[in-house]
Structures are given as C-alpha cells and as structure tokens.
Amino acid sequence: MTEFGKALGATETPIPGLVVWDLPVHGDSRGWFKENWQREKMVAAGLPDFGPVQNNISFNDAVGTTRGIHAEPWDKWVSIASGRVFAAWVDLREGPTFGTVFSTELDPSRAIFVPRGVGNSYQTLEPDTSYTYLVNDHWSPDATYTFLNLADDTAAVPWPIPLDRAEVSAKDLAHPRFADVTPMPPRKILVTGANGQLGRALRAEFGDARHVEYATRADLDLVSPDLATARRWRDYGTIINAAAFTAVDLAETPEGRREAWAGNVTGVAALAAIAGANGITLVHVSSDYVFDGTLDRPYREDDALSPLGVYGQTKAAGDAVVASLPKHYIVRTSWVIGDGRNFVQTMASLAERGVDPKVVDDQIGRLTFAADVASGIRHLLASQAEHGIYNLTGGGPPTSWADIARRVFDLSGHDPERVTAVSTEDYFHASTVPVAPRPRNSVLDLTKITETGFTPRLRPPL
Incomplete structure (x- = not known):
C-alpha cells in the first residue's frame, strides 16, 4: 500500500549516481496525488538537472511480469503510477563498480534516478502496474544499449517470483551473461x-x-x-x-x-x-x-x-x-x-x-x-x-x-x-x-x- 505524507528525500545506493527518492504523496479515501517530477524542488534537493525530453509508460497486466536487464545510453527518472514492483539495477558501465547490484521495491511513493549505463529491470508485484520513466534523450534505433541476462548467476538478483514462473519475453531471456557483456563506455x-x-x-x-x-x-x-x-x-x-x-x-x-x-x-x-x-x-x-x-x-x-x-x-x-x-x-x-x-x-x-x-x-x-x-x-x-x-x-x-x-x-x-x-x-x-x-x-x-x-x-x- 502506498505510504502517504513522506517528505521529499534521497537515499544513496552502492551504485554511484543511482539514488532512491521518497516522494510526497497526498491521499484520502478518493485516491492520491503526487508531483511525480518537479524540477525546481528536486534539483534543489540534489537530483541532477538531467533535462528530460521524453516520457514513457510501461503497463503490465499480470503479477510477475519481468523486464530487463537493459542499460540505455541516457539517464532515467523511474517511478510508479499504479501498482508495485520489485526492481533491480546492475552497474554495466566501464569502471571499478562494474557489476554492482542494488534492488528494492518501488510504489507510487518511491522513485529512483538511474544514470546512463546502469542496467534497469523490474518484476511486478501487483496487477495493473504502470511503470513510468522520464529520459533525457529521444528513443533512437541508432542508440547503443548494453544488456545482461535476468538469470545471470553473478548478479544473482533475488527475484521474488522465480523466473521460470514469471512472464518474461524470449528476447530478455536471450540477453548475454556477465562474461559476454561489453561494458558501456562513458559519454x-x-x-x-x-x-x-x-x-x-x-x-x-x-x-x-x-x-x-x-x-x-x-x-x-x-x-x-x-x-x-x-x-x-x-x-x-x-x-x-x-x-x-x-x-x-x-x-x-x-x-x-x-x-x-x-x-x-x-x-x-x-x-x-x-x-x-x-x-x-x-x-x-x-x-x-x-x-x-x-x-x-x-x-x-x-x-x-x-x-x-x-x-x-x-x-x-x-x-x-x-x-x-x-x-x-x-x-x-x-x-x-x-x-x-x-x-x-x-x-x-x-x-x-x-x-x-x-x-x-x-x-x-x-x-x-x-x-x-x-x-x-x-x-x-x-x-x-x-x-x-x-x-x-x-x-x-x-x-x-x-x-x-x-x-x-x-x-x-x-x-x-x-x-x-x-x-x-x-x-x-x-x-x-x-x-x-x-x-x-x-x-x-x-x-x-x-x-x-x-x-x-x-x-x-x-
């Protein structure tokens, strides 16, 4: 259940630049309201002024829908419009933190800033979950992505619903294991x-x-x-x-x-x-x-x-x-x-x-x-x-x-x-x-x- 009345605040993670944010959600018996993205307040609180240019929403019908692990060449502000997810991130950037893993649950009162090159994945814990994200580049077929297999033993993401009982696309199941991943270089x-x-x-x-x-x-x-x-x-x-x-x-x-x-x-x-x-x-x-x-x-x-x-x-x-x-x-x-x-x-x-x-x-x-x-x-x-x-x-x-x-x-x-x-x-x-x-x-x-x-x-x- 979404927690109401939180103060806007940030929590660092072991992955540099990956930051979890608590969002103030105002609600009553009719439902709830939140400022999902508010540049002035969030930048003042320490969020990078990353300049989003596109807003995407992924709607997931069933519990256990699992997507990832995708590292795109842009920054993302990820939040939940409805429902709840278990989410995991893996640092796929060149450097000493390559391979670092972080996971947590997200609901409408928690969001996360995902820097370029950090692999993003999630698994829905409630039906009719809407996963929304702002990005600071327009989608392009020429963009270079980095992928990691959801079942990789090195990352060992603790999926609440085992992958053999989850809804996963054949494309995501075919992503490479760690030994075959090419790290994403800096911009x-x-x-x-x-x-x-x-x-x-x-x-x-x-x-x-x-x-x-x-x-x-x-x-x-x-x-x-x-x-x-x-x-x-x-x-x-x-x-x-x-x-x-x-x-x-x-x-x-x-x-x-x-x-x-x-x-x-x-x-x-x-x-x-x-x-x-x-x-x-x-x-x-x-x-x-x-x-x-x-x-x-x-x-x-x-x-x-x-x-x-x-x-x-x-x-x-x-x-x-x-x-x-x-x-x-x-x-x-x-x-x-x-x-x-x-x-x-x-x-x-x-x-x-x-x-x-x-x-x-x-x-x-x-x-x-x-x-x-x-x-x-x-x-x-x-x-x-x-x-x-x-x-x-x-x-x-x-x-x-x-x-x-x-x-x-x-x-x-x-x-x-x-x-x-x-x-x-x-x-x-x-x-x-x-x-x-x-x-x-x-x-x-x-x-x-x-x-x-x-x-x-x-x-x-x-």
Whole structure:
C-alpha cells in the first residue's frame, strides 16, 4: 500500500549516481496525488538537472511480469503510477563498480534516478502496474544499449517470483551473461582542432581511449550548416574545442578578419548551441589577448575584457558565447608552445644557424607548454571542478620574450648575449604588413586553478 505524507528525500545506493527518492504523496479515501517530477524542488534537493525530453509508460497486466536487464545510453527518472514492483539495477558501465547490484521495491511513493549505463529491470508485484520513466534523450534505433541476462548467476538478483514462473519475453531471456557483456563506455569526448599544437597535446593526454574522438577541420567543419546533424550529439558528454584562428597579425587584414571571426566566433557559437541543446560540457581555450595588458598585476578570471586587436576581440566574443552555457570551462592561457612551429623552436634554429635575433623585452608573461594545458583540462574534467573560467599557464616568475630567447640559446650551447633586447615599437617599426597590438602584461593569476588541486609547473622544460 502506498505510504502517504513522506517528505521529499534521497537515499544513496552502492551504485554511484543511482539514488532512491521518497516522494510526497497526498491521499484520502478518493485516491492520491503526487508531483511525480518537479524540477525546481528536486534539483534543489540534489537530483541532477538531467533535462528530460521524453516520457514513457510501461503497463503490465499480470503479477510477475519481468523486464530487463537493459542499460540505455541516457539517464532515467523511474517511478510508479499504479501498482508495485520489485526492481533491480546492475552497474554495466566501464569502471571499478562494474557489476554492482542494488534492488528494492518501488510504489507510487518511491522513485529512483538511474544514470546512463546502469542496467534497469523490474518484476511486478501487483496487477495493473504502470511503470513510468522520464529520459533525457529521444528513443533512437541508432542508440547503443548494453544488456545482461535476468538469470545471470553473478548478479544473482533475488527475484521474488522465480523466473521460470514469471512472464518474461524470449528476447530478455536471450540477453548475454556477465562474461559476454561489453561494458558501456562513458559519454564520448570530442576534441576539435586535433592537429594543432594543443590538439596533439590532447591526443597524447587522452590517448586512444575508445570514448575519445579527435577531429580536424577536414573531419568536422565548425562553420558548416550541417554541423547539428554531423554527429549523434546525445552520445557526447564533453567537447574540447582546441580549434581556433591564431594568426594574430593576419587577423588585422580584411581576409584574416573574416577568417578570425568565422573560426573564433561563428564556429564557437555553433558548438555552444549544440552543447546547450544536448547537455554537453564545452571546454573552450581562450587567450591573454582578451586583455589590454595595462594592469600592474596578474589578470584574474573576473577582470573586465578589453582586447586591443581583432584576434583578441574574436576570442573575447567567443568567451562571452561559451560563458552563457550552464556547463562550460573557459581555459585562458598564454604564450603556448608545443609540437609544431613555435617561438622556442625558432630561437633554437636561429642559434644553430648563427643568426643573432632581436627580441622584444617589454612584453611580460609566462611560457606555457601545450602538454600542461592538456593536463589541466583533463584535471578540470576528472575532478568535476566548478564550471567557469580558469587561467592556466606555466608557473614561476614572469619573464620576457627576450629572456626566454636567451635561455634557449644558453641551453642549446650558444652565447645568450647574441640575443638583443628591443622594444615592441622598435621591433615592428619597419614592418610593411599589418601588425596586431600585443598586451604588454600577459601574466595570468593562477590562484583559481591551483585551488582545484592542479599545480602548474614552475619552470617549463626548455
């Protein structure tokens, strides 16, 4: 019999994310009423804001009707509209809790939140039972399910009515045993810009895990009108956007300006729309160029944006778009070098070729290795840090480009005095092509990222 008057409350289970909920049911001799799903109250009480898009009901005529064990690639809010069930869940996700079992009875006063990849099954204990569930994806024949046999000896679900006396479909009886189950991987991670310096660092960081995909512009054009249908986006949990237009001087030309706005704003807005519509976390890499560099202290995440040139303006616009999403990380970095053409590689080449360079000494910042940015991004995701903006650069004392050039010369066995320090104005004085204005102070405050447990390297290994 349904219990009336319970307070809304949650009870954890041995399966991570699987939570039983008591629901307030108001009743008398005429029947009962309950709020089966009430987003504001339930989210405030701790239920994930999982964004349901479809409501399904399974009506079961006879006692002993048994269904499962099905693990779908979406989250479910399961409750009972009428009747009573014995229900069991098995964790079929990749990870240390794979195979964990939990069972309980559900009636109209008890519901359960079932996370993606946890196998769901039930057996009716009363006739005319209606089992109802909200899901956060539309049913699709292309969705990938994971199944487990109801009679599996390893799970050993204690069915109240033995399966040989229960109503079970032939299809459910044919599901695989534990030894033949392929665990459900996490929701996919998509890395865009996978051939750039940061993209290659992300490849090294995440490796060949089967739930991680890497896309170049040839694979996925972010400004294509077909982007919204280019993937089954509900299968993705995170997009790491390492694609960007970074030619800061070219951005000052008419053609470059168009390309910069397309790559850094239009494409980002398209990704943000997809992320928002599908509950995806968007990781977006930003730049010190969103600031004008006039402060006499390191820039914090909440400092006002004041870009000097076109590149900085497009990055600031992209940041504003991404910041509107409920689930986002904006990773702001500076002076990034990695696998590919970069400042350190150029200085080493000049040293070997006997060229004595002039290098600016009035732009101050910290050198950042792409591998450290990739590691920091993975840390934010793995630690489930609070969404928002994070500065992420190399650590240690700030320095100038001229100081870095001298260190490269020194470490490569050449006289660092061959590097001549000049001002930015003198360096670009004779330029015949457009030159982007640079922030003089590119030092970013690292307090926030450090407080999440990530410690930037004090001195990048040149």
